[in-house]
Each structure stands twice: as C-alpha cells, then as structure tokens.
Amino acid sequence: MSRPVAVITGATSGLGRIAAIELAHRGYRLGVVARSRAKADALLGELRSVAGEAEVDVFHADLGVMAQARRAGEEIAARYPRLDVLVNNAGLHAFSQRVTTEGLAEMTAVNYLGPFVLTRALLETPRPSGVLRASGPARIVNVASEAARQAGTISPKTDLHRADAYTRRESMALYGRTKLMTIMWTQELARRLDPAETTVNCCDPGFNATGLGRDLPGSAVLQRVLNTLGVGDPRKGAGIIVRLATDPVFAHNSGGYFSVRDARPLECPEPGRDESVQRELWAETVALLDGLGSS
Secondary structure, three states: OOOOEEEEEEOOOHHHHHHHHHHHHOEEEEEEEEHHHHHHHHHHHHHHHHHOOOOEEEOOOOOHHHOOOOOHHHHHHOOOOOOEEEEEEEOOOOOOOOOOOOOOOOHHHHHHHHHHHHHHHHHHHHOOOOOOOOOOOOOEEEOOOHHHHHOOOOOOHHOOOOOOOOOOOOHHHHHHHHHHHHHHHHHHHHHOOOOOOOOEEEEOOOOOOOHHHOOOOOOOHHHHHHHHEEEEOOOHHHHHHHHHOOOOOOOOOOEEEEEEEOOOOOOOOOOOOOOOOOOHHHHHHHHHHHHOOOO
C-alpha cells in the first residue's frame, strides 16, 4: 500500500469528520468505523468532493456493543496489511441512563469500553503481534476531555458495572468519569507497549459545538447559535487530534495527555493519576470483557 492508513471512529460528524477530511487531504487512506450507514455514505460523498483522490473504507459497527467493536477490529486487521494511525474519537454524553444489550451503561460502553476492545483487537490481530504492532512506528490517539476533572471519584470495580438511573445534572460527573478512564487507560497502555513500535496519547479537544450532547433538548438550535457566534469551533479540537496523529514532534511521545491549547502537556486528573489505580482499572476492564467474551 502506497498511502499511510488511518482508522478513525466517530468520523461522521463533529471533530471526527473534520479530522477525517484533514487526514484525507494529507494523503492517508481512511478506515471509518461508523454505526449509521446513511451518515457513512454522506461522509464518503463529502470526502470525495473535497479530496478527490481519497481512498476510504467503511466498517459498520456500534462501538457500544463489545462484540461489534471486536468484530470491527478483526475486519480492519484483515483489510489492511499495515495500520499507521488509530484515532478513538467516538463519544457520547447521555443525559439519562440507557443500558446496552450486553447490560452495560451506554456512555461507559461507547466512551471507554468500545475503544478499549477495538484497540486491543488491533494490537492482537493477526497474531502474534497484531497489525498495529507490526506496522511500527504506529500511533494511537484517544480523545479524552477535561470533563475528567468532574469525575470526583473512581472505583473501577464499581464504576465499570454501574448502570443505575441518573439525572441530567448527575450526567456530567458520569461523563467525566468515562473520560477519566480514557486517560487512565491511555497511560497504562503506554507502559505495556514498546514506544518504538506503537505510541499512545490522548487529548483534551476543548469545548466544541458538535453533536456530542445530542440528547439535550434544544441542542440542535444551541449548536447553530454557537456556530454563528464562532463559539466552540470544532476545527480547534480536530487540530489537536490530527497533530497527535501526524506531527513528527510527537513521534516518540507515549502516555501523554495534551491540551487543545498549543498541545500543552496536562496531568491525569486525580483520583486516576496513581499507577496502581490505572493498573486496577485495566485488570477490572479485562475481567469484565472476559465475562462478556469480548476481550
């Protein structure tokens, strides 16, 4: 394959759409993981109109369902002999509880567990090394958020299994906790990878007027107003994603958490900063996924 290959989730709208277009402009062949076939078709049309030479493959999966996330990883590994970049961008801020067919809180499943499963599949398939490891130097970019500072507490054994009802006001702490898990997992994964083969970093894309909070009544109107005012411009958030995926400055960085503001290094928020808690989250995540048969 003459082009470098980048796989991106959540590319049919918001930050992911802009990042996908920019990567296509830079000559990447794109693999897009999408739940909606209609939105994927619309993205394909847009990519081909703005980047006529773009090569794009679509992998249909709901990343909130672990069996589908695992299947998507296996299909990607079978399609590409090499994979240079994986961007885990798909995200959801749900304002009330929804439980998946596998018994998981949807927000935890989409924001944390699905990316974990997809990434693990690409690190292990095909065996023994996996397409990401075999493509070194390869990069993984996870989209986190400074909302992680709203998590308050983290108890991996409890929080991974929580599927109780919550209010709109309570949703911010729960959303933040899924993003805290993303940062913790990024840093633990970095310790488990050879940075000469595969690096993994995460970022805070800042406030963006995108479809992330689409469950909020009136969000479409609010988004149009913010876009008109130039508030929450998603191009800034997409910029840090593309920078971590492509900039030579980050070629040897791994385990970092970077701000949308000039890629300033950030610390993992407490209470998820300690390596022992990050290892605990990893172990509890693997145990949960083993129970589902999706690890």
